[in-house]
Amino acid sequence: MNNRAINEKEKPLALIYPEYCHELSPTIKKWCPVSAEDLCALEWRGVYSNGRRLYHFGNHPVKWVRLTGVVVAVDEARERRVWTLDDSSGVCVECTAPMPTPDPPNGTLVVTKPAPTKPKAQLHSTSTTKPGPSVTNPNIPWDEVDVGTVIKVKGGISNFWDQKRVEVIKIEVLKSTDQEVRCWDEVVKFRREVLDCPWVVTPEMEERCRRRVGRVRKDRKMGGGEKSLREQVGKRQVEDKRNNTSWESEGVKRDRYGQEWRDSRRTGEEQKRRAHDTKPHRKRWENCREDFKENRY
Numbered sequence: 001m002n003n004r005a006i007n008e009k010e011k012p013l014a015l016i017y018p019e020y021c022h023e024l025s026p027t028i029k030k031w032c033p034v035s036a037e038d039l040c041a042l043e044w045r046g047v048y049s050n051g052r053r054l055y056h057f058g059n060h061p062v063k064w065v066r067l068t069g070v071v072v073a074v075d076e077a078r079e080r081r082v083w084t085l086d087d088s089s090g091v092c093v094e095c096t097a098p099m100p101t102p103d104p105p106n107g108t109l110v111v112t113k114p115a116p117t118k119p120k121a122q123l124h125s126t127s128t129t130k131p132g133p134s135v136t137n138p139n140i141p142w143d144e145v146d147v148g149t150v151i152k153v154k155g156g157i158s159n160f161w162d163q164k165r166v167e168v169i170k171i172e173v174l175k176s177t178d179q180e181v182r183c184w185d186e187v188v189k190f191r192r193e194v195l196d197c198p199w200v201v202t203p204e205m206e207e208r209c210r211r212r213v214g215r216v217r218k219d220r221k222m223g224g225g226e227k228s229l230r231e232q233v234g235k236r237q238v239e240d241k242r243n244n245t246s247w248e249s250e251g252v253k254r255d256r257y258g259q260e261w262r263d264s265r266r267t268g269e270e271q272k273r274r275a276h277d278t279k280p281h282r283k284r285w286e287n288c289r290e291d292f293k294e295n296r297y
Contacts, residue, residue, distance in 0.1 A: 014058050014059035014198045014199070015059055016045050016047065016056065016059050017059070017199070017201050017206065018206075018210075019047065019049065020209045020210055020212075020213040021201050021205075021206055021209050022049075022061055023209065024201055024205060024209065025060065025061055025199060026060070026194055026199070027057075027060045027061060027062050027063075027194065027195075027199075028061045028062075028063055029063075029064075030064065031064050031065070031066040031154055032062050032064065032065050032066065032190065033065075033066045033067075033068075033183065033186040033187045033190045034057075034062075034065050034066070034067065034187060034190070034191070034195075035067070035087055035089040035091075035187055035191075036067060036069070036085065036086075036087050036089045036090075036091040036092060036093040037089040037090055037091045038057065038089075038191065038195070039065060039067065039091075039093055039157070039164050039166070040091050040093070040163075040164050041057065042055035042056065042057055042062060042157065042164060043055060043056055043057075044056075044159075047061070049061075049063060052156075053157075053159065055157055055164075057195050058195065058198060058199070059198060059199050060194070060195060060199050062157070063156065063157070064154065064155070064156060064169075065154075065155065065156075065157060065166060066152065066153065066154045066183075067085060067087060067093060067095075067152070067153045067166065068087060068150070068151070068152045068153075068174070068180060068183040068184065068187070069085040069086050069087030069088070069093075069150070069151070070085070070086055070087075070148065070149070070150050070151075071083050071084065071085060071086075071145060071146065071147055071148065071149050071150075071151060072084050072085070072086045072092065072147065073147065074145075074146065074147060076099065079098060079099050080096050080097065080098055080099060081096070081097055081098075081099055082094050082095070082096045083095045083096075083145065083151075083153075083168075085151070085153065085166075093164065093165070093166060094160070094163070094165045094166070095153050095155065095165070095166040095168050095171075096158075096165055096166070096167060096168065097138045097140060097167070097168035097171075098136065098138075100142060133169050133170050134169060135155070135156060135167045135168075135169060138155075138168045138169050138170060138171070139169070139170045139171070140168065140170070140171045141171065141173060144173050145171060145173065149173060150173070150174045150180055151171050151172065151173055151174065152171070152172045152173075152174055152179075152183060153166055153168055153170075153171055154168075154169050154170045154171075154172075155167045155168045155169045155170070156169065
């Protein structure tokens with residue numbers, strides 16, 4: 001066992017921050033250049049992200065990885081293709097992706113349903129946006145990747161028989177040794193400057209993230225999201241500027257209207273109580289007036 005593995009075991013476990021602090025992480029929204037040895041060293045600390053396990057390197061949450069190496073084996077099983085990647089770190093990693101749909105043979109008539117007609121506005125909006133590569137639809141040069149090919153793999157992390165695997169999203173074939181060396185330099189730099197340094201979040205920043213997530217969840221319960229809330233606030237500010245009126249937040253309005261409602265209710269209750277209290281005295285005064293008229297006093 002090497003000295004680095006011994007030192008890593010002797011290190012105490014760093015604090016794992018909750019999910020609402022992940023937006024401050026330097027690794028969660030990034031293709032993390034790691035080696036196969038670092039990938040196998042990832043640990044699951046009981047944290048999930050979008051229903052899937054979220055692995056940590058120390059206390060850094062790692063969701064997307066990037067590996068560079070040479071393909072040493074290619075297998076196919078259950079409509080999936082598996083590449084075994086060796087990056088000379090002492091560990092081999094399997095990278096898997098769903099097989100592409102085969103083209104129909106020549107002379108076969110393919111019958112497809114006519115696509116439903118869409119308005120011009122929808123056609124214009126959908127024509128500009130193209131779906132990017134994903135785990136179910138990866139971007140892979142299938143004919144170029146074979147045994148002995150040096151590739152750069154990007155994808156997510158999965159677990160198969162207690163072994164870490166990469167769910168491929170994109171594969172790029174490296175044409176020169178300079179590209180491979182550049183990728184290795186990025187792996188070493190990322191390990192030294194990011195992964196080896198504990199991730200620290202101050203209590204003030206953690207409390208700020210917690211409050212922001214609480215506001216977003218509250219707005220979602222009311223039927224909107226974070227984006228819709230910003231849009232509503234922006235539209236209201238523009239309208240109020242046009243009308244030369246001051247803008248108030250929803251919380252301030254609710255407090256003000258609630259206080260006015262409580263005051264009106266209190267006023268109504270006081271009026272009813274006063275009317276109820278003065279009713280016997282009014283009846284007694286009327287009886288006294290009748291007695292005075294009849295000269296009883």
